[in-house]
Amino acid sequence: MADYAPSPWDVALREIAKVPERYLDLPGMSPRAEYRVPWPGGSNRKQTVDSASEMRSGLDDLHVDRAVLFPDHLLALAMVRDPRFAVALAQSYNAWLRDHWLLAEPTLKGSLVIAPQDPVASAEDIRRHAGEPEFVCIYLPASGVRPLYGHHIYDPVYEAASEVGLPVVMHSVEAVYPTFPFQLEVFQTSLAQHAVAHPFSMMANMISLLETGVPVRYPDLGIGIMEAGISWIPFMLNRLDKEYTERRREVPLLQERPSHYIKRWYFGTQPIEEPERRGDIVKLFELFDGAARAMFASDWPHHDFDHPQYVFGLPFSPADRRAIMGGNAARFFRLEAQEADI
Protein backbone atom coordinates (compact mmCIF):
# COMPACT_ATOMS: atom_id res chain seq x y z
CA MET A 1 0.00 0.00 0.00
CA ALA A 2 2.95 2.36 0.49
CA ASP A 3 3.10 3.13 -3.23
CA TYR A 4 -0.42 4.48 -3.02
CA ALA A 5 0.04 6.59 0.11
CA PRO A 6 0.82 10.31 -0.08
CA SER A 7 3.99 11.62 1.52
CA PRO A 8 4.93 11.33 4.34
CA TRP A 9 2.59 8.44 5.08
CA ASP A 10 4.31 6.23 2.54
CA VAL A 11 7.38 6.37 4.76
CA ALA A 12 5.35 5.12 7.71
CA LEU A 13 3.87 2.32 5.65
CA ARG A 14 7.30 1.23 4.39
CA GLU A 15 8.51 1.10 7.94
CA ILE A 16 5.76 -1.38 8.73
CA ALA A 17 7.20 -3.83 6.23
CA LYS A 18 10.12 -4.31 8.60
CA VAL A 19 7.86 -5.59 11.34
CA PRO A 20 6.45 -9.14 11.28
CA GLU A 21 2.74 -9.04 10.61
CA ARG A 22 0.38 -10.69 13.04
CA TYR A 23 -3.19 -11.76 12.40
CA LEU A 24 -5.58 -8.77 12.33
CA ASP A 25 -2.87 -6.28 13.20
CA LEU A 26 -3.59 -2.71 12.32
CA PRO A 27 -0.68 -1.55 10.18
CA GLY A 28 2.06 -0.13 12.31
CA MET A 29 0.14 0.93 15.35
CA SER A 30 -2.11 -1.82 16.51
CA PRO A 31 -3.83 -1.12 19.80
CA ARG A 32 -4.44 -4.84 20.00
CA ALA A 33 -2.44 -6.66 22.61
CA GLU A 34 -1.96 -10.39 22.18
CA TYR A 35 -4.80 -11.40 24.48
CA ARG A 36 -4.56 -15.12 24.17
CA VAL A 37 -2.43 -17.27 26.40
CA PRO A 38 -0.19 -19.17 23.98
CA TRP A 39 -1.07 -22.75 24.82
CA PRO A 40 0.23 -25.34 22.35
CA GLY A 41 -2.18 -26.77 19.84
CA GLY A 42 -5.43 -25.12 18.92
CA SER A 43 -6.17 -23.65 15.53
CA ASN A 44 -2.86 -22.71 13.99
CA ARG A 45 -3.61 -22.59 10.30
CA LYS A 46 -2.80 -19.54 8.23
CA GLN A 47 -5.65 -17.09 8.53
CA THR A 48 -4.71 -14.51 5.96
CA VAL A 49 -4.93 -14.40 2.18
CA ASP A 50 -2.29 -12.42 0.34
CA SER A 51 -3.45 -12.13 -3.26
CA ALA A 52 -6.53 -12.08 -5.44
CA SER A 53 -5.58 -15.40 -7.01
CA GLU A 54 -5.11 -17.02 -3.60
CA MET A 55 -8.51 -15.70 -2.52
CA ARG A 56 -10.11 -16.93 -5.72
CA SER A 57 -8.61 -20.35 -5.19
CA GLY A 58 -9.78 -20.51 -1.55
CA LEU A 59 -13.28 -19.43 -2.54
CA ASP A 60 -13.34 -22.02 -5.32
CA ASP A 61 -12.71 -24.66 -2.67
CA LEU A 62 -15.72 -23.28 -0.76
CA HIS A 63 -17.85 -23.18 -3.95
CA VAL A 64 -18.29 -19.42 -3.61
CA ASP A 65 -18.42 -17.93 -7.09
CA ARG A 66 -18.64 -14.27 -6.21
CA ALA A 67 -17.59 -12.44 -3.07
CA VAL A 68 -17.41 -9.00 -1.50
CA LEU A 69 -14.10 -8.39 0.27
CA PHE A 70 -13.69 -6.64 3.59
CA PRO A 71 -10.26 -5.60 4.83
CA ASP A 72 -8.40 -7.64 7.35
CA HIS A 73 -5.87 -5.35 8.97
CA LEU A 74 -8.13 -2.30 8.74
CA LEU A 75 -10.99 -3.70 10.82
CA ALA A 76 -9.66 -1.64 13.73
CA LEU A 77 -9.18 1.50 11.63
CA ALA A 78 -11.62 3.54 13.73
CA MET A 79 -9.25 3.28 16.68
CA VAL A 80 -6.31 4.97 14.93
CA ARG A 81 -5.72 8.17 16.84
CA ASP A 82 -4.12 10.33 14.16
CA PRO A 83 -6.92 11.18 11.72
CA ARG A 84 -4.44 12.04 8.95
CA PHE A 85 -2.89 8.58 9.14
CA ALA A 86 -6.36 6.99 9.23
CA VAL A 87 -7.34 8.82 6.06
CA ALA A 88 -4.08 7.87 4.34
CA LEU A 89 -4.59 4.23 5.26
CA ALA A 90 -8.17 4.15 3.98
CA GLN A 91 -7.46 5.96 0.72
CA SER A 92 -4.33 4.04 -0.16
CA TYR A 93 -6.06 0.75 0.69
CA ASN A 94 -8.95 1.57 -1.64
CA ALA A 95 -6.66 2.43 -4.57
CA TRP A 96 -4.38 -0.56 -3.92
CA LEU A 97 -7.32 -2.96 -3.55
CA ARG A 98 -8.80 -1.89 -6.84
CA ASP A 99 -5.55 -2.14 -8.78
CA HIS A 100 -4.22 -5.38 -7.31
CA TRP A 101 -7.31 -7.39 -6.45
CA LEU A 102 -10.52 -6.12 -8.00
CA LEU A 103 -9.31 -5.38 -11.52
CA ALA A 104 -7.29 -8.60 -11.48
CA GLU A 105 -10.20 -10.80 -10.43
CA PRO A 106 -13.64 -9.47 -11.46
CA THR A 107 -15.51 -12.06 -9.38
CA LEU A 108 -14.20 -10.26 -6.30
CA LYS A 109 -15.89 -6.98 -5.39
CA GLY A 110 -14.62 -4.36 -2.99
CA SER A 111 -15.83 -2.48 0.05
CA LEU A 112 -14.64 1.10 -0.04
CA VAL A 113 -13.18 1.80 3.38
CA ILE A 114 -13.74 5.14 5.05
CA ALA A 115 -11.82 6.70 7.92
CA PRO A 116 -14.52 7.78 10.39
CA GLN A 117 -12.00 10.18 11.94
CA ASP A 118 -12.49 12.49 8.95
CA PRO A 119 -15.93 12.19 7.36
CA VAL A 120 -15.30 15.04 4.90
CA ALA A 121 -12.15 13.44 3.50
CA SER A 122 -13.99 10.11 3.44
CA ALA A 123 -16.83 11.62 1.43
CA GLU A 124 -14.27 12.95 -1.05
CA ASP A 125 -12.81 9.47 -1.46
CA ILE A 126 -16.29 8.01 -2.00
CA ARG A 127 -16.87 10.52 -4.82
CA ARG A 128 -13.36 9.90 -6.20
CA HIS A 129 -14.29 6.26 -6.76
CA ALA A 130 -17.84 7.00 -7.94
CA GLY A 131 -18.86 4.91 -10.89
CA GLU A 132 -16.15 2.30 -10.42
CA PRO A 133 -18.07 -0.97 -10.61
CA GLU A 134 -15.36 -2.75 -8.63
CA PHE A 135 -16.74 -1.26 -5.41
CA VAL A 136 -20.19 -2.41 -4.32
CA CYS A 137 -20.48 -0.89 -0.85
CA ILE A 138 -18.90 1.51 1.59
CA TYR A 139 -17.37 -0.05 4.65
CA LEU A 140 -17.85 1.74 7.98
CA PRO A 141 -15.33 0.34 10.48
CA ALA A 142 -17.36 0.05 13.68
CA SER A 143 -15.02 -1.26 16.34
CA GLY A 144 -14.19 1.57 18.75
CA VAL A 145 -15.77 4.25 16.55
CA ARG A 146 -16.39 7.55 18.34
CA PRO A 147 -18.97 8.99 18.10
CA LEU A 148 -21.34 6.26 16.94
CA TYR A 149 -22.45 6.23 13.31
CA GLY A 150 -25.74 8.03 13.87
CA HIS A 151 -23.92 11.25 14.76
CA HIS A 152 -24.36 14.18 12.39
CA ILE A 153 -20.63 14.46 11.76
CA TYR A 154 -21.03 11.45 9.45
CA ASP A 155 -23.71 13.12 7.33
CA PRO A 156 -21.17 13.89 4.56
CA VAL A 157 -20.48 10.16 4.27
CA TYR A 158 -24.18 9.29 3.97
CA GLU A 159 -24.75 12.11 1.50
CA ALA A 160 -21.89 10.87 -0.67
CA ALA A 161 -23.01 7.25 -0.39
CA SER A 162 -26.56 8.17 -1.40
CA GLU A 163 -25.22 10.27 -4.27
CA VAL A 164 -23.03 7.51 -5.74
CA GLY A 165 -25.65 4.84 -5.05
CA LEU A 166 -23.65 2.55 -2.77
CA PRO A 167 -24.95 1.03 0.45
CA VAL A 168 -23.02 1.39 3.71
CA VAL A 169 -22.00 -1.70 5.64
CA MET A 170 -20.87 -1.83 9.25
CA HIS A 171 -18.47 -4.47 10.53
CA SER A 172 -16.76 -4.66 13.90
CA VAL A 173 -13.86 -6.72 15.21
CA GLU A 174 -12.96 -8.47 18.43
CA ALA A 175 -11.50 -5.39 20.12
CA VAL A 176 -13.79 -3.88 22.75
CA TYR A 177 -13.27 -0.25 23.44
CA PRO A 178 -12.87 0.54 27.14
CA THR A 179 -15.53 3.18 27.26
CA PHE A 180 -18.44 1.39 25.62
CA PRO A 181 -20.78 0.26 27.02
CA PHE A 182 -19.05 -0.41 30.30
CA GLN A 183 -16.45 -2.74 31.69
CA LEU A 184 -16.21 -4.88 28.60
CA GLU A 185 -12.45 -4.48 28.84
CA VAL A 186 -12.31 -6.49 32.05
CA PHE A 187 -13.07 -9.81 30.40
CA GLN A 188 -10.23 -12.30 30.76
CA THR A 189 -10.78 -14.53 27.74
CA SER A 190 -11.36 -14.26 24.02
CA LEU A 191 -14.53 -16.30 24.48
CA ALA A 192 -16.03 -13.54 26.64
CA GLN A 193 -14.79 -10.67 24.54
CA HIS A 194 -15.67 -12.16 21.18
CA ALA A 195 -19.15 -13.15 22.38
CA VAL A 196 -20.16 -9.52 22.79
CA ALA A 197 -17.72 -7.45 20.78
CA HIS A 198 -19.41 -7.79 17.40
CA PRO A 199 -23.10 -7.76 18.35
CA PHE A 200 -22.72 -5.03 20.99
CA SER A 201 -20.96 -2.82 18.48
CA MET A 202 -23.73 -3.42 15.95
CA MET A 203 -26.48 -2.87 18.53
CA ALA A 204 -24.93 0.45 19.55
CA ASN A 205 -24.57 1.69 16.01
CA MET A 206 -28.01 0.39 15.02
CA ILE A 207 -29.58 2.36 17.87
CA SER A 208 -27.49 5.39 16.97
CA LEU A 209 -28.61 5.36 13.34
CA LEU A 210 -32.25 5.22 14.41
CA GLU A 211 -31.85 7.79 17.16
CA THR A 212 -30.82 10.45 14.66
CA GLY A 213 -33.10 9.18 11.91
CA VAL A 214 -30.43 8.24 9.37
CA PRO A 215 -32.84 5.91 7.50
CA VAL A 216 -35.36 8.78 7.31
CA ARG A 217 -32.87 11.46 6.37
CA TYR A 218 -31.23 9.25 3.74
CA PRO A 219 -34.11 7.15 2.43
CA ASP A 220 -32.15 5.82 -0.53
CA LEU A 221 -29.24 4.65 1.61
CA GLY A 222 -28.84 0.89 1.85
CA ILE A 223 -27.63 -0.29 5.24
CA GLY A 224 -25.90 -3.59 5.96
CA ILE A 225 -24.44 -5.24 9.02
CA MET A 226 -21.76 -7.90 8.93
CA GLU A 227 -20.16 -10.49 11.16
CA ALA A 228 -22.35 -10.26 14.25
CA GLY A 229 -24.46 -13.38 13.71
CA ILE A 230 -28.22 -12.91 13.61
CA SER A 231 -29.76 -14.03 16.91
CA TRP A 232 -29.52 -10.58 18.50
CA ILE A 233 -31.58 -8.91 15.75
CA PRO A 234 -35.05 -10.05 16.95
CA PHE A 235 -34.16 -8.84 20.43
CA MET A 236 -33.26 -5.37 19.13
CA LEU A 237 -36.38 -5.10 16.97
CA ASN A 238 -38.63 -5.80 19.91
CA ARG A 239 -36.65 -3.80 22.42
CA LEU A 240 -36.58 -0.69 20.22
CA ASP A 241 -40.27 -0.94 19.36
CA LYS A 242 -41.03 -1.15 23.06
CA GLU A 243 -38.96 1.96 23.79
CA TYR A 244 -40.65 3.75 20.89
CA THR A 245 -44.13 3.30 22.36
CA GLU A 246 -43.11 5.37 25.39
CA ARG A 247 -40.48 7.71 23.97
CA ARG A 248 -41.54 8.43 20.40
CA ARG A 249 -41.43 12.18 21.05
CA GLU A 250 -37.65 11.97 21.50
CA VAL A 251 -37.28 10.64 17.96
CA PRO A 252 -40.08 12.38 16.07
CA LEU A 253 -38.13 12.00 12.84
CA LEU A 254 -39.08 8.34 12.80
CA GLN A 255 -42.36 7.99 10.94
CA GLU A 256 -42.75 4.33 11.76
CA ARG A 257 -41.77 2.01 14.55
CA PRO A 258 -38.01 1.26 14.59
CA SER A 259 -38.38 -2.36 13.52
CA HIS A 260 -39.95 -1.28 10.25
CA TYR A 261 -36.74 0.51 9.30
CA ILE A 262 -34.41 -2.23 10.49
CA LYS A 263 -36.30 -4.85 8.52
CA ARG A 264 -35.17 -3.02 5.38
CA TRP A 265 -31.51 -3.49 6.32
CA TYR A 266 -29.41 -6.45 5.27
CA PHE A 267 -27.46 -8.76 7.56
CA GLY A 268 -24.49 -11.02 6.94
CA THR A 269 -25.11 -14.49 8.38
CA GLN A 270 -21.64 -15.16 9.71
CA PRO A 271 -20.86 -16.36 12.35
CA ILE A 272 -24.11 -18.26 12.02
CA GLU A 273 -25.46 -19.47 15.34
CA GLU A 274 -25.48 -23.24 15.84
CA PRO A 275 -28.37 -24.05 18.21
CA GLU A 276 -28.77 -27.60 19.50
CA ARG A 277 -32.04 -27.85 17.58
CA ARG A 278 -31.10 -26.86 14.05
CA GLY A 279 -34.67 -25.82 13.32
CA ASP A 280 -34.33 -22.97 15.83
CA ILE A 281 -32.22 -21.08 13.32
CA VAL A 282 -35.18 -20.96 10.93
CA LYS A 283 -37.38 -19.53 13.69
CA LEU A 284 -34.77 -16.88 14.42
CA PHE A 285 -34.67 -15.88 10.76
CA GLU A 286 -38.47 -15.60 10.69
CA LEU A 287 -38.32 -13.09 13.53
CA PHE A 288 -36.45 -10.50 11.45
CA ASP A 289 -37.63 -11.39 7.94
CA GLY A 290 -34.23 -12.97 7.44
CA ALA A 291 -35.29 -14.95 4.39
CA ALA A 292 -35.49 -11.65 2.52
CA ARG A 293 -32.63 -9.87 4.27
CA ALA A 294 -29.92 -12.30 5.33
CA MET A 295 -26.85 -12.70 3.14
CA PHE A 296 -24.59 -15.72 3.41
CA ALA A 297 -21.12 -14.56 4.44
CA SER A 298 -18.18 -16.92 4.76
CA ASP A 299 -15.60 -14.72 6.54
CA TRP A 300 -12.98 -16.78 4.77
CA PRO A 301 -10.15 -17.14 5.83
CA HIS A 302 -10.76 -16.17 9.45
CA HIS A 303 -10.91 -18.43 12.49
CA ASP A 304 -14.71 -18.43 12.70
CA PHE A 305 -15.54 -18.70 9.00
CA ASP A 306 -18.71 -20.53 7.98
CA HIS A 307 -18.59 -23.21 5.32
CA PRO A 308 -21.43 -22.59 2.85
CA GLN A 309 -22.23 -26.29 3.01
CA TYR A 310 -23.26 -25.87 6.65
CA VAL A 311 -25.54 -22.89 6.09
CA PHE A 312 -26.91 -24.41 2.88
CA GLY A 313 -27.82 -27.53 4.87
CA LEU A 314 -29.96 -25.71 7.43
CA PRO A 315 -33.67 -26.53 7.15
CA PHE A 316 -34.81 -23.53 5.12
CA SER A 317 -37.29 -23.82 2.28
CA PRO A 318 -35.60 -24.08 -1.15
CA ALA A 319 -36.67 -20.54 -2.07
CA ASP A 320 -35.41 -19.08 1.20
CA ARG A 321 -32.17 -21.01 0.93
CA ARG A 322 -31.56 -19.62 -2.55
CA ALA A 323 -32.21 -16.08 -1.33
CA ILE A 324 -29.97 -16.43 1.73
CA MET A 325 -27.12 -18.08 -0.16
CA GLY A 326 -26.91 -15.39 -2.81
CA GLY A 327 -30.09 -13.72 -4.00
CA ASN A 328 -30.32 -11.23 -1.15
CA ALA A 329 -26.66 -10.24 -1.44
CA ALA A 330 -26.96 -9.88 -5.21
CA ARG A 331 -29.85 -7.45 -4.65
CA PHE A 332 -28.17 -5.51 -1.82
CA PHE A 333 -24.83 -5.11 -3.60
CA ARG A 334 -26.56 -4.72 -7.00
CA LEU A 335 -24.55 -7.56 -8.44
CA GLU A 336 -27.26 -8.49 -10.90
CA ALA A 337 -26.66 -5.26 -12.76
CA GLN A 338 -23.02 -6.28 -13.22
CA GLU A 339 -23.80 -9.80 -14.39
CA ALA A 340 -22.78 -8.97 -17.94
CA ASP A 341 -19.33 -7.86 -16.80
CA ILE A 342 -18.31 -11.26 -15.49
Next chain:
Amino acid sequence: MTREYVVARASEIPEGSHRIVRVGRREIGVFNMGGVWHAIPNLCPHQRGPLCEGATSGTLGYGPHTDWKLEWIQEGEIVTCPWHALEWHVPSGRCLAFPDIRLRKFPARVDGDEVRVIL
Protein backbone atom coordinates in the same frame (compact mmCIF):
# COMPACT_ATOMS: atom_id res chain seq x y z
CA MET B 1 -19.12 -56.07 5.55
CA THR B 2 -15.87 -55.09 7.23
CA ARG B 3 -12.46 -55.68 5.81
CA GLU B 4 -8.92 -55.10 7.02
CA TYR B 5 -6.75 -52.77 4.96
CA VAL B 6 -3.03 -52.16 5.07
CA VAL B 7 -2.86 -48.35 5.12
CA ALA B 8 0.76 -47.44 5.90
CA ARG B 9 4.13 -48.60 7.12
CA ALA B 10 4.48 -48.28 10.88
CA SER B 11 7.99 -46.89 10.46
CA GLU B 12 6.50 -43.94 8.56
CA ILE B 13 4.38 -42.88 11.54
CA PRO B 14 6.66 -42.54 14.56
CA GLU B 15 5.28 -42.32 18.09
CA GLY B 16 3.53 -39.02 18.69
CA SER B 17 2.72 -38.40 15.03
CA HIS B 18 -0.20 -39.08 12.75
CA ARG B 19 -0.95 -39.06 9.07
CA ILE B 20 -3.94 -39.13 6.76
CA VAL B 21 -4.43 -42.18 4.57
CA ARG B 22 -6.96 -42.90 1.89
CA VAL B 23 -8.97 -46.10 1.85
CA GLY B 24 -11.35 -46.23 -1.09
CA ARG B 25 -13.40 -43.04 -0.86
CA ARG B 26 -12.58 -42.47 2.80
CA GLU B 27 -9.82 -40.38 4.36
CA ILE B 28 -8.69 -41.79 7.69
CA GLY B 29 -6.41 -40.20 10.30
CA VAL B 30 -4.03 -42.81 11.72
CA PHE B 31 -2.41 -41.89 15.04
CA ASN B 32 0.50 -43.55 16.81
CA MET B 33 0.10 -42.62 20.47
CA GLY B 34 2.89 -44.23 22.43
CA GLY B 35 2.65 -47.42 20.42
CA VAL B 36 -1.14 -47.54 20.67
CA TRP B 37 -2.77 -47.01 17.27
CA HIS B 38 -5.97 -45.12 16.59
CA ALA B 39 -7.91 -44.49 13.40
CA ILE B 40 -10.62 -41.84 13.03
CA PRO B 41 -12.33 -40.17 10.07
CA ASN B 42 -10.61 -37.11 8.61
CA LEU B 43 -13.95 -35.32 8.86
CA CYS B 44 -15.03 -32.99 11.65
CA PRO B 45 -18.75 -33.47 12.41
CA HIS B 46 -19.05 -29.73 13.07
CA GLN B 47 -18.77 -28.16 9.60
CA ARG B 48 -17.02 -31.08 7.92
CA GLY B 49 -13.50 -29.69 8.18
CA PRO B 50 -10.41 -31.85 7.56
CA LEU B 51 -10.04 -32.74 11.23
CA CYS B 52 -6.88 -34.81 11.03
CA GLU B 53 -4.96 -32.05 9.24
CA GLY B 54 -4.93 -30.39 12.67
CA ALA B 55 -2.13 -30.66 15.18
CA THR B 56 -2.15 -32.89 18.24
CA SER B 57 -1.51 -31.44 21.68
CA GLY B 58 -2.76 -31.65 25.22
CA THR B 59 -5.55 -29.50 26.54
CA LEU B 60 -6.72 -27.58 29.57
CA GLY B 61 -8.84 -29.40 32.12
CA TYR B 62 -10.55 -28.11 35.21
CA GLY B 63 -13.10 -30.20 37.08
CA PRO B 64 -13.57 -33.30 39.16
CA HIS B 65 -11.09 -35.15 36.92
CA THR B 66 -8.34 -32.66 37.87
CA ASP B 67 -9.39 -32.32 41.51
CA TRP B 68 -10.77 -28.88 40.60
CA LYS B 69 -7.39 -27.53 39.60
CA LEU B 70 -6.46 -26.00 36.26
CA GLU B 71 -4.22 -28.53 34.60
CA TRP B 72 -2.66 -29.29 31.23
CA ILE B 73 -3.90 -32.82 30.55
CA GLN B 74 -4.06 -35.54 27.92
CA GLU B 75 -0.80 -34.41 26.29
CA GLY B 76 -0.59 -35.74 22.76
CA GLU B 77 -4.11 -37.17 22.80
CA ILE B 78 -6.05 -34.18 21.51
CA VAL B 79 -6.48 -33.33 17.84
CA THR B 80 -7.81 -29.88 16.99
CA CYS B 81 -9.72 -29.23 13.80
CA PRO B 82 -7.83 -26.66 11.71
CA TRP B 83 -11.05 -24.97 10.63
CA HIS B 84 -12.78 -23.94 13.87
CA ALA B 85 -10.50 -25.36 16.57
CA LEU B 86 -13.00 -27.87 17.95
CA GLU B 87 -11.01 -30.32 20.12
CA TRP B 88 -11.33 -34.12 19.98
CA HIS B 89 -9.88 -36.75 22.31
CA VAL B 90 -8.51 -39.29 19.89
CA PRO B 91 -8.41 -42.44 22.13
CA SER B 92 -12.10 -42.11 23.06
CA GLY B 93 -13.29 -40.22 19.95
CA ARG B 94 -15.07 -37.82 22.26
CA CYS B 95 -15.59 -34.13 21.48
CA LEU B 96 -14.33 -32.03 24.37
CA ALA B 97 -16.84 -29.21 23.92
CA PHE B 98 -19.85 -31.46 23.26
CA PRO B 99 -19.23 -34.80 25.02
CA ASP B 100 -22.37 -36.40 23.60
CA ILE B 101 -20.76 -36.26 20.16
CA ARG B 102 -18.25 -39.01 19.40
CA LEU B 103 -16.21 -39.75 16.32
CA ARG B 104 -16.48 -43.12 14.70
CA LYS B 105 -13.38 -45.13 15.59
CA PHE B 106 -11.92 -47.78 13.32
CA PRO B 107 -9.98 -50.67 14.86
CA ALA B 108 -6.28 -50.24 14.10
CA ARG B 109 -3.29 -52.47 14.77
CA VAL B 110 0.25 -53.12 13.63
CA ASP B 111 1.44 -56.38 12.12
CA GLY B 112 5.19 -56.28 11.50
CA ASP B 113 5.67 -52.97 9.73
CA GLU B 114 2.12 -52.91 8.42
CA VAL B 115 -0.45 -50.57 9.91
CA ARG B 116 -3.83 -52.24 9.46
CA VAL B 117 -7.23 -50.61 9.81
CA ILE B 118 -10.60 -52.36 9.75
CA LEU B 119 -13.34 -50.52 7.90
